[in-house]
Amino acid sequence: MLSTEFIDLLKILIRHPSVVGYEHSFFRVLQRELEERGAKVTWYDGLLVAQGKNPTSAMFSAHIDRHxxxxxxxxxxxxxxxxxxxxxxxxxxxxxxxxxxxxxxxxxxxxxxxxxxxxxxxxxxxxxxxxxxxxxxxxxxxxxxxxxxxxxxxxxxxKDKLSISDGRLEGQLDNVISAAILIHLFTLGFEGTVFFTAAEEAGKSWRYLLEWFRRFGGSTNNLFVIDTSPFPDVEAANEQLLVLRQKDANAAFNKHSTERVEELCQENNISYIYKDKYIESTNECLVSQGKQPRSLGSTELGRIVEASNGLVDGTTIQIPTTDYHTMEESASWQSVDALIKLLMIVSKEPQS
Missing domain, CATH: 2.40.30 (Elongation Factor Tu (Ef-tu); domain 3)
Structure with a gap:
């Protein structure tokens, strides 16, 4: 079961507005919560960076704008x-x-x-x-x-608030739930770097992130982007705890990082699905029926990988949700718990 501290944090965050393009006041809320947990916080245009005692040990990112x-x-x-x-x-x-x-x-x-x-x-x-x-x-x-x-x-x-029923968290979760998870990591002793990006829903967040890596990034910039992933109903969402990707419509993700996340899921009994394979399989059925295939989707990571010319790569880990981009979007607490556990394991892995 999720800790009371995490639930309380998510309740606070979901009540504060962060409309895409107008996230500045929400950055203030994030700064307070992060600094209370010992993180060093730095502001940039469209980007809030939180760092622990060992900033290069792991790099996680999540967009914080909402519709x-x-x-x-x-x-x-x-x-x-x-x-x-x-x-x-x-x-x-x-x-x-x-x-x-x-x-x-x-x-x-x-x-x-x-x-x-x-x-x-x-x-x-x-x-x-x-x-x-x-x-x-x-x-x-x-x-x-x-x-x-x-x-x-x-x-x-x-107007939004968190509801909890039948083992599911409900509210406008995309992507405040990822922000809450990444803040909570500092409570658990996370020492790496977390990026909180603005304007992802408008397709702009990758630009802010890429600017940071151009100024401060090293030779190895292995980024793990955390987000939600929509499914048509609770039954389909509950078939796996986490969602992985090998690629999106923009670019292929880091093969080694993606495979290592898969291995860690297997070692820790965390069920998962590859969303790109799921969509491709669905498309085969649609095409056979003479219907229009679905896009693989455009993610923050895919955009930055495509634009960075090798400067940034990595993979993505997502929480399966239902009722995407509504006030009734929901995720199972087991998925959130599994992601927190996995990210702490990843943060302690040697970076290559």
């Missing part, structure tokens, strides 16, 4: 990931209508609140009462009851 909205005009609110990532028709990089329709279904009637982006100060709350696709801008517009006085440029977070 939310941005006020873009009088009583007008848009999806933050689209605005922050400049993914609109105005810039000739349209968001698909299919994706926008999925998002409108995800957040109907959700409670939200506005906050001051630098301090995190609360500015008022409301509820989403309508969503539509603007025919002129081909973008999502949200109507919120209760926030008519909010000015443009203000982030709007989804």
């Amino acid at each position: 939310g909205l941005i006020c873009t005009g009088p009583n007008e609110f848009q999806y933050a990931a689209f605005v922050t990532g400049n993914r609109t028709d105005l810039l000739n990089t349209a968001v698909s209508e299919e994706l926008m329709n999925k998002i409108t279904e995800r957040f109907e009637s959700e409670q939200v609140f506005a906050y001051e982006p630098w301090s995190g100060a609360y500015l008022g709350n409301g509820v989403i009462n309508d969503t539509s696709i603007c025919e002129f801008r081909n973008n999502l517009i949200f109507e919120i009851e209760g926030l008519s006085g909010i000015v443009a440029g203000t982030p709007i977070a989804f």
Whole structure:
């Protein structure tokens, strides 16, 4: 069972907003929790770095931004990931209508609140009462009851709290649960380096991370990226404790690191699945039925591996979840416990 200390930490973090592109106030919360656990914390643009007594012993990373909205005009609110990532028709990089329709279904009637982006100060709350696709801008517009006085440029977070039932943690977990895990490692004596990145949901986080490695990285930059991985239902998610990957749509991951994680899972009776193999197997069935195959997905690690020209490599370890990018996203506490255990083992492995 997960420790009370970890659960208390996750409850604190999930209540603090961290809308993609407006994460500064959440970095303040992370800094406090990390320094209380003895970590040395350094800020960079879009990046918070926490280091223990032996910074090169292991390097873990997780993005800390979550989905939310941005006020873009009088009583007008848009999806933050689209605005922050400049993914609109105005810039000739349209968001698909299919994706926008999925998002409108995800957040109907959700409670939200506005906050001051630098301090995190609360500015008022409301509820989403309508969503539509603007025919002129081909973008999502949200109507919120209760926030008519909010000015443009203000982030709007989804009102969230942690629930625990039937052995599962529930809330907007992506990717605050990974942040909680990495902070908790310092409680357990972790001595390496942890990176907390901003704007991953807008496809920008790898840039902040790569800049750090260009300035401070060594000849061996073996990075383990921690995240969640969506599955269609609880039954499918519970078939394994952890999710590994050999590659994503951008790049292949470090073969030695990936195989070593697999070996450690086997040695410690931690069930796992390779998500890329899972998708490829599913695609074979889809193609045989004349349907469109799924993408392998684009991860933070894949982006930085592709762009770094050999400077950074590594692998990823993910927690299987359900109800991806909603307030009901859930993960089993066994998966979280297994990941904490595995990361502590990895952190004590000799780095090559």
